[in-house]
Amino acid sequence: MSVQSTPKTTTMTIAEAARDALAEEMRRDPSVWALGEDLAAGGIFGTYKGLLDEFGAQRIVSTPISESMIMNVGFGAALAGTRPVIEMRILDFALCAWDELINQIAKARFMFGGQTNVPVVVRLPQGIGRGFQAAQHSQSLEAWLVHTPGLVVLAPATAADEKGLLKAAIRSDDPVVMLDPKSLFATTGEVPAGDYTIPIGEARIAREGSDLTLVTWSSLLPAVLAAAEKAGEAGISVEVIDLRSLWPWDRTRVLASAARTKRALIAHEAVRIGGFGAEIAATITEELGVPVARIGAPRIPVGYAPVLENTYRVNAEKIFAAIQKAMR
Amino acid sequence: MADRVELGVSFLRTMVRIREFEQHARIGYDAGEIPGVVHLSIGQEAVAVGVCANLAREDYVASTHRGHGHCVAKGAETGAMMAELFGKSTGTNKGKGGSMHIADFSVGMLGANGVVGGGIGIAVGAAQAARLLGKKSISVCFFGDGAVNRGPFLEGLNWSVVFKLPVLFVCEDNAFSAFTRASSTTAGKGASARAEAIGLETRSVDGNDVFAVYDAAHELIAHIREGRGPAFLYAPTYRLDGHTVFDKAPYRSSEELERKREDDPVSDLESRLREWGVAQAQVDKIHVEAREEMVRAMLSARRAPLPTEADAFLDVQNIGAPV
Ligand SMILES: Cc1ncc(C[n+]2csc(CCOP(=O)(O)OP(=O)(O)O)c2C)c(N)n1
Numbered sequence: 001m002s003v004q005s006t007p008k009t010t011t012m013t014i015a016e017a018a019r020d021a022l023a024e025e026m027r028r029d030p031s032v033w034a035l036g037e038d039l040a041a042g043g044i045f046g047t048y049k050g051l052l053d054e055f056g057a058q059r060i061v062s063t064p065i066s067e068s069m070i071m072n073v074g075f076g077a078a079l080a081g082t083r084p085v086i087e088m089r090i091l092d093f094a095l096c097a098w099d100e101l102i103n104q105i106a107k108a109r110f111m112f113g114g115q116t117n118v119p120v121v122v123r124l125p126q127g128i129g130r131g132f133q134a135a136q137h138s139q140s141l142e143a144w145l146v147h148t149p150g151l152v153v154l155a156p157a158t159a160a161d162e163k164g165l166l167k168a169a170i171r172s173d174d175p176v177v178m179l180d181p182k183s184l185f186a187t188t189g190e191v192p193a194g195d196y197t198i199p200i201g202e203a204r205i206a207r208e209g210s211d212l213t214l215v216t217w218s219s220l221l222p223a224v225l226a227a228a229e230k231a232g233e234a235g236i237s238v239e240v241i242d243l244r245s246l247w248p249w250d251r252t253r254v255l256a257s258a259a260r261t262k263r264a265l266i267a268h269e270a271v272r273i274g275g276f277g278a279e280i281a282a283t284i285t286e287e288l289g290v291p292v293a294r295i296g297a298p299r300i301p302v303g304y305a306p307v308l309e310n311t312y313r314v315n316a317e318k319i320f321a322a323i324q325k326a327m328r
Numbered sequence: 329m330a331d332r333v334e335l336g337v338s339f340l341r342t343m344v345r346i347r348e349f350e351q352h353a354r355i356g357y358d359a360g361e362i363p364g365v366v367h368l369s370i371g372q373e374a375v376a377v378g379v380c381a382n383l384a385r386e387d388y389v390a391s392t393h394r395g396h397g398h399c400v401a402k403g404a405e406t407g408a409m410m411a412e413l414f415g416k417s418t419g420t421n422k423g424k425g426g427s428m429h430i431a432d433f434s435v436g437m438l439g440a441n442g443v444v445g446g447g448i449g450i451a452v453g454a455a456q457a458a459r460l461l462g463k464k465s466i467s468v469c470f471f472g473d474g475a476v477n478r479g480p481f482l483e484g485l486n487w488s489v490v491f492k493l494p495v496l497f498v499c500e501d502n503a504f505s506a507f508t509r510a511s512s513t514t515a516g517k518g519a520s521a522r523a524e525a526i527g528l529e530t531r532s533v534d535g536n537d538v539f540a541v542y543d544a545a546h547e548l549i550a551h552i553r554e555g556r557g558p559a560f561l562y563a564p565t566y567r568l569d570g571h572t573v574f575d576k577a578p579y580r581s582s583e584e585l586e587r588k589r590e591d592d593p594v595s596d597l598e599s600r601l602r603e604w605g606v607a608q609a610q611v612d613k614i615h616v617e618a619r620e621e622m623v624r625a626m627l628s629a630r631r632a633p634l635p636t637e638a639d640a641f642l643d644v645q646n647i648g649a650p651v
Binding site: 059072073076078111172 | 441
């Protein structure tokens with residue numbers, strides 16, 4: 001007699017998944033703590049809701065508006081034996097702490113000759129959020145981060161991945177940048193019950209297909225899936241790979257898929273020029289000689305008025321058009 | 329008084345070791361054996377020694393680009409330090425950091441820093457971690473007079489007061505920030521006034537008088553260890569050398585330099601010790617021993633292996649092999 005047990009799941013938002021991940025890790029390891037602006041109030045996306053009550057003000061630290069200090073205190077605290085989760089509200093404000101992230105955190109392990117690890121998680125929600133917040137609240141700068149040796153860069157797009165990757169990030173001894181999909185925080189998904197982590201560096205096939213490999217990550221995933229759906233109706237079978245992890249990224253899975261479909265398209269919310277899509281495209285071309293196309297935002301700042309923001313925004317229609325073009 | 333004499337002798341020993349380390353570093357640089365930039369702290373030894381003499385191994389120090397003195401005073405081994413300057417794989421940082429990033433975590437020295445003001449948050453963070461972990465450690469942050477015009481100075485001092493953290497901030501005012509007199513770029517009443525305005529317990533001392541530095545740091549560290557929050561020590565001193573080993577410092581007059589040489593903290597301490605009855609022979613012995621230590625450091629650094637190309641790919645990060 002064998003009993004087939006279905007794994008239990010719960011429906012929750014990405015923000016809730018993020019909060020659960022942190023709470024579980026803080027329960028598991030007393031050296032895990034979080035620091036950032038407005039954490040006592042739950043954080044701007046509710047990802048710290050209720051944690052102050054459970055963990056107290058020593059571990060859920062509401063800081064002054066001092067971005068470079070938030071980053072550097074987290075760094076120093078990691079050097080002194082704790083595992084800080086550094087909350088920067090959104091990516092754009094982390095630019096006030098770029099020195100601390102790029103010059104200090106990313107380089108420390110190497111520069112100090114391996115005397116220390118820097119087990120910090122830096123949370124940087126990125127991209128266009130609720131909308132119409134203009135150029136200083138909407139950027140996607142993953143290319144910049146992946147370009148920096150020393151950093152692990154994650155970009156989940158679902159609640160299950162958010163939880164599993166955040167937990168993996170907290171347990172990792174490397175500095176990990178978590179690029180959360182700002183616009184998707186309120187979307188729901190099925191999250192496995194209990195303790196689990198997602199392996200860093202492993203992509204997920206979000207949709208199987210045989211004509212075209214479409215690689216994406218973070219906030220663009222729903223638009224990509226909608227475009228792939230539409231393509232399916234038009235007779236084009238699109239395989240969607242949600243990268244989840246940008247450094248390291250899953251070359252094996254991407255190359256295997258592209259080798260099979262013989263065509264690839266990369267879609268990201270960031271500006272197309274100099275974007276991370278170029279790295280994937282170059283890799284596919286170098287390894288397989290398969291034709292690769294890219295879709296990303298024009299190289300313009302994100303404008304405030306809806307028409308301006310939409311001009312920047314990569315949406316399902318634009319992706320569908322790019323799929324059709326790639327198939328020609 | 330006997331205690332003071334003993335203390336003075338131990339101060340002298342460390343100050344002379346720092347001086348000799350740096351003089352040998354200069355020799356290594358001039359000979360082309362030290363490949364990179366070196367910032368010497370000759371003339372500033374009293375600050376490093378006076379402060380660090382109050383610290384235990386478990387206490388943390390975050391330093392500046394001019395960090396040899398802090399590193400020696402915190403107890404790092406000079407052979408490994410010299411090997412680091414030579415870029416050798418036996419160096420404190422395996423040849424990956426050099427003078428500007430020299431660090432020895434085994435003695436709580438969390439690194440020199442290539443970014444002015446970069447150590448401030450590190451010290452504050454280490455203090456916050458110590459509290460969270462229930463450790464007794466305190467943090468000391470050294471920085472120059474140039475750093476007080478950077479944002480992290482305000483951010484870090486404010487933060488330390490808000491969270492009442494065990495941090496001692498030490499402003500080593502060596503009169504210059506690189507090639508400019510810091511007084512010409514700092515508004516208002518300067519570093520101490522700013523620290524006081526933010527609410528730190530603050531003292532100013534003659535940074536060339538090692539006993540004055542020691543006593544003030546002693547008092548402030550007692551305040552910190554009692555859990556009464558951070559403190560600030562302002563210690564004016566003088567950089568007797570150029571900004572880097574290749575800076576001839578044309579922006580100051582030779583008269584000024586001559587005048588300042590008369591206030592050399594090492595010879596000042598020696599005269600005081602002689603007044604207190606310490607024999608010249610004992611002073612000479614301290615010099616001889618320090619010189620021998622540094623000659624040994626040079627020899628072993630010279631003989632040590634260089635890192636390999638493969639080493640360039642090590643310790644970048646655990647996850648994701650470098651490509
Ligand atoms: C953020 C930053 N800006 C500029 C520099 C270049 N720089 C290195 S040392 C220095 C002068 C620093 O002066 P001060 O803080 O007084 O320290 P000192 O050199 O006098 O010990 C400058 C401008 C730097 N390393 N970091």
